[in-house]
Amino acid sequence: MRYLYQDLERELIAGINSGHIPVGMKLPSIRQQCEERKISKATVIHAYQRLEASGLVEVRAKSGYFVCSRKMQHPVPSTQQTISAPRLVDMSDVMRDIMAQSAAFDISPQIDQRSDIPIGITELNRSLSRALRRQRGAEHQYYDEPAGLLPLRRQICNRYQRFGCNFNENEVIVTAGCQHALSLALQLCCKPGDIVAVESPGFYGVLQLLESMGLQVLEIPVTAEHGISVDGLSDVLEKWKIAACVVTPSFATPIGGAIPEESRQRLLQLAEKFDFKIVEDDIYGDLSFGHRIPPLKQLDKNNRVILCGSFSKSLSRELRLGWVVSSTGQKALMRLKMVNMLALSRYTQQGLSDFLEDGGYDKHIRKQKVLLRQQREQLVDLLSRHWQHLGAIRISQPEGGLTLWVELDPKINVADSYLKARAEGIIITPGNLFTAQLQYQHCLRLSFAHPWNDRRQMALIKLGEILAAQI
Numbered sequence: 001m002r003y004l005y006q007d008l009e010r011e012l013i014a015g016i017n018s019g020h021i022p023v024g025m026k027l028p029s030i031r032q033q034c035e036e037r038k039i040s041k042a043t044v045i046h047a048y049q050r051l052e053a054s055g056l057v058e059v060r061a062k063s064g065y066f067v068c069s070r071k072m073q074h075p076v077p078s079t080q081q082t083i084s085a086p087r088l089v090d091m092s093d094v095m096r097d098i099m100a101q102s103a104a105f106d107i108s109p110q111i112d113q114r115s116d117i118p119i120g121i122t123e124l125n126r127s128l129s130r131a132l133r134r135q136r137g138a139e140h141q142y143y144d145e146p147a148g149l150l151p152l153r154r155q156i157c158n159r160y161q162r163f164g165c166n167f168n169e170n171e172v173i174v175t176a177g178c179q180h181a182l183s184l185a186l187q188l189c190c191k192p193g194d195i196v197a198v199e200s201p202g203f204y205g206v207l208q209l210l211e212s213m214g215l216q217v218l219e220i221p222v223t224a225e226h227g228i229s230v231d232g233l234s235d236v237l238e239k240w241k242i243a244a245c246v247v248t249p250s251f252a253t254p255i256g257g258a259i260p261e262e263s264r265q266r267l268l269q270l271a272e273k274f275d276f277k278i279v280e281d282d283i284y285g286d287l288s289f290g291h292r293i294p295p296l297k298q299l300d301k302n303n304r305v306i307l308c309g310s311f312s313k314s315l316s317r318e319l320r321l322g323w324v325v326s327s328t329g330q331k332a333l334m335r336l337k338m339v340n341m342l343a344l345s346r347y348t349q350q351g352l353s354d355f356l357e358d359g360g361y362d363k364h365i366r367k368q369k370v371l372l373r374q375q376r377e378q379l380v381d382l383l384s385r386h387w388q389h390l391g392a393i394r395i396s397q398p399e400g401g402l403t404l405w406v407e408l409d410p411k412i413n414v415a416d417s418y419l420k421a422r423a424e425g426i427i428i429t430p431g432n433l434f435t436a437q438l439q440y441q442h443c444l445r446l447s448f449a450h451p452w453n454d455r456r457q458m459a460l461i462k463l464g465e466i467l468a469a470q471i
Contacts, residue, residue, distance in 0.1 A: 005047040009047040012047070023068065023374075024376070027064065027065040027066070030045060077224055085240075106427065106450050110455065120367065123363075124319070127352070127360065128352070131351035146338055147330075147334060151353040152174060152352060152353040153323075163295065167325055171325050173325075173334065174323055175322045177312055178312065179209070181309065181310065181322045181323060182209060185308055185324055185333075186210075188326070188336065189279070191243075194216065194242075194243035195216045195241065196245070197219075198217055199219075199227070200221055200437075201431060207435075217436050219435060220232050224255050224257050226263060227255075227258055228257075230266045233245065237270060237274045245267075245278050246279045248282075248283070249280060249295065249296045250284055251400040253284070254404075256398025256403060256405070258399070259296075261299075264296050268296070272302055277304060277305075277306055284314075286365050287314055290399060293400075303328050321349065375449075376398070379446060379460075382452065383446075389464070390408055390409060390464060390468055391409050392409075406444055406446055408467065411442070411471055413441045414428065416470065417463075429444060430443075
């Protein structure tokens with residue numbers, strides 16, 4: 001005897017297994033299923049509960065039932081555990097080519113995809129337009145104040161105070177994005193030849209900065225579960241004197257690990273004991289799929305942390321506004337800023353400030369986090385289904401941010417496939433870009449920042465075929 005709940009269950013299982021109902025997608029509500037299928041509420045609930053028990057769907061509080069990712073199919077990536085001596089940096093030409101394509105986060109870039117534009121961006125553009133229209137008299141002939149527009153600095157400060165940070169707007173300096181903020185922070189606490197500890201694999205933008213400033217890099221391993229190895233850092237501090245340590249405590253690119261609170265406390269203790277500054281990159285902090293993890297700055301009692309951030313990853317790449325926060329050295333930071341950038345756009349800062357004050361940013365983030373989690377789960381599912389011919393692969397599955405790290409068969413050198421992929425319109429970021437050493441050649445970073453439409457899915461499948469040709 002067949003029951004109605006079994007018919008619904010079989011139909012949904014078939015849709016999930018075929019990919020017609022993709023990972024991360026929300027199933028129709030119980031009420032919707034009842035109305036469309038003319039079946040009882042108990043029937044739908046029974047079918048959904050059976051899917052949940054089988055691990056195909058999960059319940060999210062006050063949200064509904066969602067298709068689960070196949071997390072257990074892939075172990076997390078391993079990382080190099082030995083730490084090499086400090087060295088100067090020489091960045092790859094591949095990185096410069098990727099940036100020239102404006103595609104560091106898109107495997108298949110194609111401008112003018114209106115379906116990719118979040119509603120929050122439309123509302124932000126309205127705020128910016130209103131701010132431009134409200135300019136009075138000859139305001140357009142005057143520079144912005146050196147520290148940045150006061151209302152925006154207050155909004156940034158207010159946001160961090162919600163997460164337990166204890167600083168005021170006078171300690172905030174508005175910058176032209178996070179890279180600019182990191183540059184100012186490193187200039188403040190380092191001089192040419194100094195050693196700077198960084199995550200490995202870590203953000204190539206930091207490596208570029210170290211290269212341009214003549215600083216030596218000391219790479220500290222990270223893990224997908226716990227971020228930077230504080231034990232590894234502790235081991236080398238007796239041997240090498242560092243001026244600074246650059247860390248992304250929450251969802252660092254490319255692996256996406258988050259440093260546990262106990263390790264954060266130990267990191268601050270090491271900074272105090274060995275007298276170095278911590279340059280905190282908080283650019284992904286707002287993109288936690290769960291509760292917002294407070295920044296490391298929240299725990300800073302001895303002014304060891306210089307906090308940097310930006311809205312470019314959480315809101316818009318075009319919005320080149322960030323911040324650097326330091327409880328000491330504000331005058332020096334101001335001088336450094338004015339050397340290479342006298343002022344920023346007043347109306348852009350005012351429009352962003354209004355957007356933050358009106359609650360538009362919080363509304364955007366709530367929706368964006370749901371979307372990003374769904375896109376991450378879709379990416380993991382696509383890799384599970386379409387990269388099986390590459391053998392056993394390891395995939396990080398971060399609980400926030402924009403990227404995951406894929407570790408392939410050691411016989412594969414991802415950089416060797418870069419030009420072939422590029423000829424197919426596919427842009428990849430090989431693992432060797434995230435280090436100054438000869439490692440991670442068989443790894444690559446993939447981003448879930450964009451929707452997995454047909455074009456991007458086909459690009460991912462094609463990339464798998466290109467990489468498989470090396471085996």
